Amino acid sequence: MHELSICRGIINQAEALAVEHNARRVTGIKVLIGPLSGVEPALLAQAFPLASAASVADGAELQIEYSAVVVRCTACDTESEVAPNRLLCKKCGAWQTQVIRGDEMLLASLELEKNETEPDRLAV
Amino acid sequence: MCDTCGCNVTPGNEHLVRADGKLSRTDDGKAAITVLQSLVSENDHQAAHNRDHFDRHGVLSVNLMSSPGSGKTALLEATIDALGHELKIGVVEGDLETENDAERIRARGVTAIQISTGSACHLDAHMVHSALHHMNLDELDLVFIENVGNLVCPASFDLGHHHNVTLLSVTEGDDKPAKYPVMFRAADLMLLSKADLLAVLDDFDTGKAERHLRELANNAPALELSAKTGAGMDAWFGWLRHQIGEQRERVARRETRVPAVQSEGKTLHTHDHGHIHSHAATEHAHAARARHRHTG
Ligand SMILES: Nc1nc2c(ncn2[C@@H]2O[C@H](COP(=O)(O)OP(=O)(O)OP(=O)(O)O)[C@@H](O)[C@H]2O)c(=O)[nH]1
Ligand SMILES: [Mg+2]
Numbered sequence: 001m002h003e004l005s006i007c008r009g010i011i012n013q014a015e016a017l018a019v020e021h022n023a024r025r026v027t028g029i030k031v032l033i034g035p036l037s038g039v040e041p042a043l044l045a046q047a048f049p050l051a052s053a054a055s056v057a058d059g060a061e062l063q064i065e066y067s068a069v070v071v072r073c074t075a076c077d078t079e080s081e082v083a084p085n086r087l088l089c090k091k092c093g094a095w096q097t098q099v100i101r102g103d104e105m106l107l108a109s110l111e112l113e114k115n116e117t118e119p120d121r122l123a124v
Numbered sequence: 125m126c127d128t129c130g131c132n133v134t135p136g137n138e139h140l141v142r143a144d145g146k147l148s149r150t151d152d153g154k155a156a157i158t159v160l161q162s163l164v165s166e167n168d169h170q171a172a173h174n175r176d177h178f179d180r181h182g183v184l185s186v187n188l189m190s191s192p193g194s195g196k197t198a199l200l201e202a203t204i205d206a207l208g209h210e211l212k213i214g215v216v217e218g219d220l221e222t223e224n225d226a227e228r229i230r231a232r233g234v235t236a237i238q239i240s241t242g243s244a245c246h247l248d249a250h251m252v253h254s255a256l257h258h259m260n261l262d263e264l265d266l267v268f269i270e271n272v273g274n275l276v277c278p279a280s281f282d283l284g285h286h287h288n289v290t291l292l293s294v295t296e297g298d299d300k301p302a303k304y305p306v307m308f309r310a311a312d313l314m315l316l317s318k319a320d321l322l323a324v325l326d327d328f329d330t331g332k333a334e335r336h337l338r339e340l341a342n343n344a345p346a347l348e349l350s351a352k353t354g355a356g357m358d359a360w361f362g363w364l365r366h367q368i369g370e371q372r373e374r375v376a377r378r379e380t381r382v383p384a385v386q387s388e389g390k391t392l393h394t395h396d397h398g399h400i401h402s403h404a405a406t407e408h409a410h411a412a413r414a415r416h417r418h419t420g
């Protein structure tokens with residue numbers, strides 16, 4: 001169950017970003033996870049309320065986007081959607097492929113509730 | 125902080141996370157920001173810092189992973205016995221509940237730093253960092269990190285080492301790479317341990333284990349060996365000597381090596397935050413500023 005430590009990492013990042021962007025609360029967190037990241041979405045969702053309690057992201061909605069595994073063949077350049085334990089090219093069968101999607105574990109975006117009193121120094 | 129570092133944004137997933145602007149207002153007055161940073165970016169920064177420690181001292185660092193009882197400590201004992209006169213070896217022990225493994229290593233006359241953080245299921249870069257500060261890296265050529273026996277969790281945490289060595293003992297079955305793809309995809313070397321038992325097992329097929337490894341698009345070598353009888357150990361020692369030579373050359377070129385499992389995004393992507401990583405008095409408050417050197 002390393003998902004709890006991963007959740008703590010998410011919260012720490014969210015806290016730093018909230019300060020940086022002059023926000024008082026984080027109301028939404030979107031993460032992107034692939035099957036080859038070793039992170040289980042269900043376990044992450046379970047650990048999140050625990051890790052976020054009393055933090056700036058307490059009560060935030062955690063949105064988990066789970067991607068498929070896609071490899072690109074280094075021999076014939078074909079892209080194939082594959083199972084996490086069979087990273088083979090579907091066209092020529094080669095195992096010499098590169099994972100181009102499916103091993104990510106990313107904090108994609110945050111939704112913030114801004115402090116109203118102070119100027120929004122980072123607005124674009 | 126490297127907010128937009130996006131270490132594993134790849135051409136394949138970029139569209140999923142791309143937003144219009146870095147900061148956009150939603151209707152209800154809330155702000156949405158695009159972040160694109162690894163969920164383990166804190167750990168990654170600490171790992172980069174650890175790797176810097178190893179590299180500054182010209183030390184090669186190897187992370188040993190396997191399920192519980194696959195023979196990690198036995199492999200270390202036999203390796204120390206065989207190479208102890210030729211290489212100066214140190215060990216970081218991730219045996220979280222007991223001092224047993226560290227004591228076995230110390231009995232060989234080698235420094236072993238025990239990481240004891242209770243019942244964690246993996247080591248992380250911060251734990252390894254505290255252990256490193258109890259070691260005199262100047263005196264060492266090679267540091268082994270014996271990870272917690274677990275085929276799942278340790279694979280997600282870079283410790284700042286250079287190579288992942290994954291043991292699969294022949295009693296566990298040749299299908300383990302297919303069952304634990306995240307772990308075996310990360311292997312730079314797969315050791316089929318307890319090979320002396322092959323004689324009494326009729327269902328472990330080394331060729332099959334290797335095939336499962338290839339099906340993870342991993343070209344890591346696979347070596348059969350037995351720490352008990354010594355069979356196959358020379359090839360392992362040869363691999364270690366070779367990697368120590370490679371590490372010395374990298375250090376001379378001021379390069380480093382990150383273990384196998386790196387997404388395309390990470391290898392394509394280089395960045396330098398421009399902070400010089402100085403080892404002054406405030407040394408270790410700065411994990412987040414450790415300089416990255418991704419050289420794949
Ligand atoms: N037959 C045989 N047994 C071995 C070999 N290597 C280790 N063993 C036995 O396997 C058991 C576990 O070995 P360890 O070296 O403690 O394994 P480990 O991976 O360090 O275990 P944990 O740290 O608890 O995960 C011990 O009883 C060893 O004697 C080997 O090459 N052949
Ligand atoms: Mg052990």
Ligand SMILES: [Zn+2]
Pocket residue numbers: 001002003245246277
């Ligand atoms: Zn775990």
Ligand SMILES: [Zn+2]
Pocket residue numbers: 073074075076077078089090091092093094
């Ligand atoms: Zn192909």
Ligand SMILES: [Zn+2]
Pocket residue numbers: 173177253407408
């Ligand atoms: Zn340090």
